[in-house]
Amino acid sequence: MKQEEKKKSQRLEHQENAGGRGQARLDGFQWLYIATRGIRFRPDRAAVRRELEAHLEDKQADLRRIFPEMSQEEAERRAVESMGDAWEVRKQLAKIHKPWLGYLWRLSQVLAVLACLWLVSFGLFRGEDAYLGDDGYSELWDVDNLPGTAVMGDQDDRRYLPGDDPNQLLALEIGQTEHVGGQNVSLRRAALWQGDDRRELYLYLRVDTWRFWERGVLREEWMKVTDDRGNCYALEEGNYYALVTAGDPPEDGSRASGLAWGGYGPFHSGYEVYLRDVDPEARWIRLDYGPTQPLVSFTVELKEEDQ
Amino acid sequence: MKLDKGLMAGSSTMLVLTLLESGDMYGYQMIEELSRRSNQVFQMQEGTLYPILHTLEKGKYLSSYEQQAPTGRMRKYYKLTRKGRELLGEKKSEWEKFHSGVEAVLSFS
Numbered sequence: 001m002k003q004e005e006k007k008k009s010q011r012l013e014h015q016e017n018a019g020g021r022g023q024a025r026l027d028g029f030q031w032l033y034i035a036t037r038g039i040r041f042r043p044d045r046a047a048v049r050r051e052l053e054a055h056l057e058d059k060q061a062d063l064r065r066i067f068p069e070m071s072q073e074e075a076e077r078r079a080v081e082s083m084g085d086a087w088e089v090r091k092q093l094a095k096i097h098k099p100w101l102g103y104l105w106r107l108s109q110v111l112a113v114l115a116c117l118w119l120v121s122f123g124l125f126r127g128e129d130a131y132l133g134d135d136g137y138s139e140l141w142d143v144d145n146l147p148g149t150a151v152m153g154d155q156d157d158r159r160y161l162p163g164d165d166p167n168q169l170l171a172l173e174i175g176q177t178e179h180v181g182g183q184n185v186s187l188r189r190a191a192l193w194q195g196d197d198r199r200e201l202y203l204y205l206r207v208d209t210w211r212f213w214e215r216g217v218l219r220e221e222w223m224k225v226t227d228d229r230g231n232c233y234a235l236e237e238g239n240y241y242a243l244v245t246a247g248d249p250p251e252d253g254s255r256a257s258g259l260a261w262g263g264y265g266p267f268h269s270g271y272e273v274y275l276r277d278v279d280p281e282a283r284w285i286r287l288d289y290g291p292t293q294p295l296v297s298f299t300v301e302l303k304e305e306d307q
Numbered sequence: 308m309k310l311d312k313g314l315m316a317g318s319s320t321m322l323v324l325t326l327l328e329s330g331d332m333y334g335y336q337m338i339e340e341l342s343r344r345s346n347q348v349f350q351m352q353e354g355t356l357y358p359i360l361h362t363l364e365k366g367k368y369l370s371s372y373e374q375q376a377p378t379g380r381m382r383k384y385y386k387l388t389r390k391g392r393e394l395l396g397e398k399k400s401e402w403e404k405f406h407s408g409v410e411a412v413l414s415f416s
Binding site for chain 2: 052057058084088089
């Protein structure tokens with residue numbers, strides 16, 4: 001059947017190319033072919049053809065119901081006749097169904113698919129802690145997508161996990177999660193280290209959100225860190241390395257700390273908060289996050305260091 | 308009696324919108340309903356209905372959806388939108404004016 005229709009289409013196309021506008025009696029297939037041929041966007045053409053074909057079939061079925069003695073061929077002939085001039089219908093349909101609208105729609109679909117592919121590939125292969133590949137970053141992150149499991153030359157990359165380094169006073173897998181404004185903010189890990197002349201506390205926060213365009217943003221100015229001794233750890237601007245290696249304590253007496261972006265994927269971002277000059281007498285520190293009143297609070301007990 | 312094509316063409320949009328005012332319909336159903344309501348006076352060339360429907364759909368005066376017929380074939384139903392109802396109101400008021408004008412001329416003596 002399909003082969004036969006294809007042959008008929010080719011014959012009609014050939015006639016048309018030769019400039020022929022057949023005035024002879026058309027059958028249903030020919031009428032549909034001519035009427036829809038002016039629609040250049042193929043999916044549109046197929047949809048219109050289906051609609052007109054259904055009309056022709058309804059008409060034939062009705063004729064045969066009213067006149068049971070009528071042959072199939074006669075019913076088809078009368079149905080086609082009642083449809084009117086195929087060439088006139090073709091002209092009008094071609095005017096309405098502009099091809100560029102269809103192509104624009106198709107282009108937008110292609111772009112949407114490309115955007116999805118980009119998003120997936122970005123999440124799987126390009127995100128620092130959401131990769132599948134064995135890239136330069138792969139040693140820096142563990143299977144939980146958390147920093148600091150690998151043994152690296154730079155001690156900053158192994159500061160979180162419990163180890164036998166005498167300078168590591170405490171390492172905790174915390175895992176507290178709070179829901180804020182459609183995002184899940186969680187405190188995943190903490191580690192307390194004894195530096196040359198001061199204690200340093202590292203906190204790793206992760207923000208998960210399905211709204212990938214927001215990329216799980218935390219606002220630095222909403223973050224406030226205090227301890228049970230009444231110290232306030234002011235966040236300094238700048239990147240992590242600058243904070244660790246340089247900078248005097250703020251003049252207002254608060255203790256230096258900082259926030260850095262650490263790791264990302266399509267649906268999350270990681271943040272490292274570090275307190276450079278932790279009070280040795282502090283038993284806990286609390287991280288509040290919110291504009292004026294805290295929306296989220298995480299408390300880290302530092303008592304274990306004494307055990 | 309066959310009507311002048313021009314008479315039908317001028318009012319076909321209004322007739323289509325009016326048919327859909329009473330419920331969603333597919334093309335063939337509209338042709339049948341038009342013929343029934345006009346006591347077989349309006350017999351349009353059936354193929355010419357579709358350019359009218361598609362133009363109205365592109366203009367958001369109609370929306371459409373597909374539904375399976377008992378025969379298994381998918382049928383495309385048309386539905387009047389709010390914009391379509393507004394257009395129908397305008398077309399009816401135009402028609403009233405035209406009709407009363409023609410009446411006035413014909414009854415002038």
